[in-house]
Amino acid sequence: MIEFQNVKKSFGDREILKGISFFVSKGEILFILGTSGTGKSVTLKNIVGLLKPSSGNIVVDGEDITQFSEDQLFAIRKKCGMVFQHPALFDSLSVFENVAFGLKRHESLSENEIRDRVHESLELVNISGIDDKLPSEISYGMQKRVSLARTIALRPAVLLFDEPTTGLDPITTNSVNQLIQDLSRKLKTTSLVVSHDMHCALKIADRIIVLDKGQIVDEGSVDEILESQSELVRDFLLEARAGGES
Amino acid sequence: MTYVSHLGLQLVSFFDELGRTVLFLKDILKLGIKLDVSRKSVFEQIWRVTVQSLPTTALAGFFVGAIMAVQFTLQVKEFGALGFLGGLATSGTFREVGPLLIAFMLSGKVGAFTAAELGTMQVTEQIDAIRCLGANPMKEIILPRFIGIVIASFFLLAFGLMLSVGGGVLVGIVFSNISPEEYVRHIPTVVTFPSIAGGLYKCFVFATLLATICTYKGYTTRGGAKGVGRSVVSTSVATMVGIVIADWLTSLTAEAVLMFFIRG
Numbered sequence: 001m002i003e004f005q006n007v008k009k010s011f012g013d014r015e016i017l018k019g020i021s022f023f024v025s026k027g028e029i030l031f032i033l034g035t036s037g038t039g040k041s042v043t044l045k046n047i048v049g050l051l052k053p054s055s056g057n058i059v060v061d062g063e064d065i066t067q068f069s070e071d072q073l074f075a076i077r078k079k080c081g082m083v084f085q086h087p088a089l090f091d092s093l094s095v096f097e098n099v100a101f102g103l104k105r106h107e108s109l110s111e112n113e114i115r116d117r118v119h120e121s122l123e124l125v126n127i128s129g130i131d132d133k134l135p136s137e138i139s140y141g142m143q144k145r146v147s148l149a150r151t152i153a154l155r156p157a158v159l160l161f162d163e164p165t166t167g168l169d170p171i172t173t174n175s176v177n178q179l180i181q182d183l184s185r186k187l188k189t190t191s192l193v194v195s196h197d198m199h200c201a202l203k204i205a206d207r208i209i210v211l212d213k214g215q216i217v218d219e220g221s222v223d224e225i226l227e228s229q230s231e232l233v234r235d236f237l238l239e240a241r242a243g244g245e246s
Numbered sequence: 247m248t249y250v251s252h253l254g255l256q257l258v259s260f261f262d263e264l265g266r267t268v269l270f271l272k273d274i275l276k277l278g279i280k281l282d283v284s285r286k287s288v289f290e291q292i293w294r295v296t297v298q299s300l301p302t303t304a305l306a307g308f309f310v311g312a313i314m315a316v317q318f319t320l321q322v323k324e325f326g327a328l329g330f331l332g333g334l335a336t337s338g339t340f341r342e343v344g345p346l347l348i349a350f351m352l353s354g355k356v357g358a359f360t361a362a363e364l365g366t367m368q369v370t371e372q373i374d375a376i377r378c379l380g381a382n383p384m385k386e387i388i389l390p391r392f393i394g395i396v397i398a399s400f401f402l403l404a405f406g407l408m409l410s411v412g413g414g415v416l417v418g419i420v421f422s423n424i425s426p427e428e429y430v431r432h433i434p435t436v437v438t439f440p441s442i443a444g445g446l447y448k449c450f451v452f453a454t455l456l457a458t459i460c461t462y463k464g465y466t467t468r469g470g471a472k473g474v475g476r477s478v479v480s481t482s483v484a485t486m487v488g489i490v491i492a493d494w495l496t497s498l499t500a501e502a503v504l505m506f507f508i509r510g
Contacts, residue, residue, distance in 0.1 A: 045374075048377075048378055050374050050377060050378070070382075074380045077377065077378050077379070077380050078380050081378070082374075082375075082378045084371040084374065084375060084378075085371070086370045086371050088370055088371040088372050088374065088375040089372070089375075090367075090372055090375075090376075091366075091367075091372070101376075101379055101381070102379035102380060102381070105379065105380060105381045106379075106380050147375075150375075150379070151378075151379075154379070154380075
């Protein structure tokens with residue numbers, strides 16, 4: 001579904017991705033774990049063309065998108081919905097208008113169909129009755145859910161999550177993680193989650209990639225990661241156990 | 247690093263930024279020519295900018311007229327030509343001081359607000375979200391704001407200039423002891439079509455400059471809250487400096503056009 005082939009990305013003199021290669025299969029939940037500043041978000045932004053790789057290739061659904069123009073990327077962005085680290089809701093639009101934003105521009109749906117799709121998407125993230133609220137009038141956790149609803153409203157084949165649980169309390173974190181798993185199963189989407197939360201990755205990931213200083217240091221199924229000898233992975237596992245016990 | 251090489255780098259960075267701003271304007275105009283923009287969004291922006299800035303512009307316009315009338319009173323009184331006060335003060339306001347001072351007011355109000363708004367959208371990933379939802383941020387948020395600011399600023403500047411006449415009339419009554427009728431009597435004689443056209447030309451250029459700079463600075467904001475602060479400050483500085491330079495250029499070009507078409 002998605003394949004990175006020796007992708008490098010630099011900003012000026014700073015090389016953030018140092019030639020990473022991996023693939024994500026259809027229907028899979030893949031976690032990319034790593035500490036801050038290791039290039040996790042840069043990896044995601046390359047998939048939707050918000051950033052361009054300095055070298056290497058990115059293949060999405062059989063198409064090499066590396067040299068795609070902004071117009072060509074529109075189709076890819078419809079296919080790959082991205083949920084940002086910040087909720088990134090449009091301040092001046094209501095919850096309903098936020099979720100309907102992509103639908104009004106992409107789909108030739110009637111007003112009634114848009115309304116139904118918006119409500120359906122909000123229900124999938126367990127939200128109802130806040131259509132007319134502005135983003136500033138709802139909690140941060142709710143904003144994250146609305147952001148997710150806005151992305152899934154377009155029914156993308158791939159969901160990209162950039163640190164979906166950052167800034168959330170433990171209870172909301174659990175519910176968002178559950179939501180990612182449920183949505184992936186219900187909507188049959190492929191999910192790529194960038195995070196530093198090993199505890200959550202162990203719970204819901206099909207496969208985990210560990211990134212450090214722009215390079216993949218380990219990759220495998222949950223069981224394989226649990227047996228990893230990488231020092232960084234051991235540190236993550238220790239942290240996850242400590243987090244799980246507390 | 248020596249002072250000279252530092253200055254050289256600053257110059258390169260300045261021209262780089264200038265080039266990027268021009269290319270940004272080119273992208274806006276390319277989209278604008280196609281008229282591929284939501285009319286509702288444009289009207290919303292016109293309304294927002296107008297409502298936001300009407301009191302400030304009215305106040306600035308009124309006092310600009312009043313200041314000009316005070317200054318001209320001192321000059322024309324010596325020659326016993328107080329009857330020409332209204333005409334001279336209004337002509338000076340329309341041609342030069344009015345557009346300049348009102349544009350400064352708008353740059354502080356509309357320019358800073360727009361740069362802060364777009365900058366916040368950029369650093370909170372709202373602009374990336376627009377792109378990820380398959381829409382073009384230039385079309386969705388930049389073009390409506392650009393058109394809205396140009397049209398609203400143009401109207402506001404013109405409105406401010408009209409109010410400047412009111413300020414002049416008041417000073418005429420209170421400070422110069424001339425009646426409103428006497429003040430306005432020579433306005434049509436002195437304030438000719440070229441004066442009005444020159445003032446409106448300046449209004450249009452200043453509004454376009456303001457809209458370009460504030461949307462560009464906001465759209466290219468990087469670096470969180472600090473970055474937004476930097477964008478607001480650089481918008482204020484760039485618009486002020488840009489307006490002064492544009493004032494000089496528009497004065498030159500307006501004069502050249504006047505010489506060519508009217509005076510032969």
